[in-house]
Amino acid sequence: MISAGIIGxxxxxxxxxxRLLMHHPETSLDFVYSTSNAGNEIQQVHRDLLGDTxxxxxxxxxxxxxxxxxxxxxxxxxxxxxKNSFSEQTRIIDLSNDFRLTGDxxxxxxxxxxxxxxxxxxxxxxxxxxxxxxxxxxAIQLALLPLAKNKLFEDDIHVNAVxxxxxxxxxxxxxxxxxxxxxxxSHYKAFDHQHLGEINQxxxxxxxxxxxxxxxxxxxGNFSRGIFATAYTKFDGSLEQAQALYSDFYKDAEFTHLSGxxxxxxxxxxxxxxxxxxxxxxxxxxxxxxxxxxxxxxxxQAIQNMNIMFGLSESEGLQLKATYF
Numbered sequence: 001m002i003s004a005g006i007i008g009x010x011x012x013x014x015x016x017x018x019r020l021l022m023h024h025p026e027t028s029l030d031f032v033y034s035t036s037n038a039g040n041e042i043q044q045v046h047r048d049l050l051g052d053t054x055x056x057x058x059x060x061x062x063x064x065x066x067x068x069x070x071x072x073x074x075x076x077x078x079x080x081x082x083k084n085s086f087s088e089q090t091r092i093i094d095l096s097n098d099f100r101l102t103g104d105x106x107x108x109x110x111x112x113x114x115x116x117x118x119x120x121x122x123x124x125x126x127x128x129x130x131x132x133x134x135x136x137x138x139a140i141q142l143a144l145l146p147l148a149k150n151k152l153f154e155d156d157i158h159v160n161a162v163x164x165x166x167x168x169x170x171x172x173x174x175x176x177x178x179x180x181x182x183x184x185x186s187h188y189k190a191f192d193h194q195h196l197g198e199i200n201q202x203x204x205x206x207x208x209x210x211x212x213x214x215x216x217x218x219x220x221g222n223f224s225r226g227i228f229a230t231a232y233t234k235f236d237g238s239l240e241q242a243q244a245l246y247s248d249f250y251k252d253a254e255f256t257h258l259s260g261x262x263x264x265x266x267x268x269x270x271x272x273x274x275x276x277x278x279x280x281x282x283x284x285x286x287x288x289x290x291x292x293x294x295x296x297x298x299x300x301q302a303i304q305n306m307n308i309m310f311g312l313s314e315s316e317g318l319q320l321k322a323t324y325f
Contacts, residue, residue, distance in 0.1 A: 004021050008071040016300070032057050033060070041056050042055050065090055069093050076098075091310075110129045112129045117314065118142060118145070124309060136218060145206060152235065153212060156213045159215065162221040162228055187218060187220075229288065238280065263277045270295070
């Protein structure tokens with residue numbers, strides 16, 4: 001069995017990780033670290049786990065676990081690893097943005113591999129340290145990277161994406177209260193969202209001559225979970241040519257699927273899937289993608305990366321069903 005630990009256990013992504021690890025046939029959950037909740041039962045914070053576990057949070061770590069997941073706020077993973085160390089055999093999967101960019105991937109002799117399996121599966125297989133992609137970045141890159149791989153971006157890329165309330169994390173703010181979110185919609189961090197760094201980095205990796213802009217408008221939706229993204233750009237080929245490119249790019253992808261019909265959010269919520277749909281209008285290609293921000297956009301993808309790192313089936317412990325109705 002793979003022994004696992006979680007650092008930063010009180011948030012939404014940690015709650016999903018706990019649930020997934022407890023029901024994963026090849027893992028045992030060793031500890032869940034949370035200084036603010038040390039001594040409290042996990043099910044008191046993650047109340048959906050009532051009856052599933054009698055474990056409590058701890059403020060102690062086991063440095064010898066096989067894998068540790070860092071579910072800390074952005075910037076806090078580096079601070080934690082400076083103060084705490086794990087064995088040379090311990091694999092680390094970080095869910096913050098601390099190590100996602102090429103300039104940030106080296107830390108104390110550790111090299112973090114960017115963990116988007118659809119483009120970096122081989123690298124993840126050989127990695128000891130993985131930087132899990134951001135949620136918006138996952139949905140948007142999976143929509144765009146087949147075109148970058150084929151060097152087909154000639155113009156700016158326009159992206160509009162909406163995320164549910166869980167995308168803002170568990171801490172309350174003015175825009176996460178029910179009275180603000182309910183029957184409401186707004187954009188935020190227009191043009192300069194932090195996930196643009198990793199999106200641009202990987203487009204340039206696949207299409208080095210790309211010099212145009214990814215123009216990204218993120219939105220807040222009045223639902224709990226999920227991301228629905230639409231992107232469009234100039235494309236001179238036919239719809240059938242685009243579909244062939246995407247089908248070929250994702251032919252070996254366990255969780256990313258091209259749909260011949262319009263897609264919608266309920267198809268992916270509570271799953272580790274990314275669904276993609278293409279539509280051609282004049283000289284523009286419209287690409288839609290949908291994921292669950294807490295699963296394929298965070299904890300599910302982290303488990304997917306763990307499976308790859310330990311030589312398991314990519315879908316082990318991730319046979320999840322959408323809540324369709």
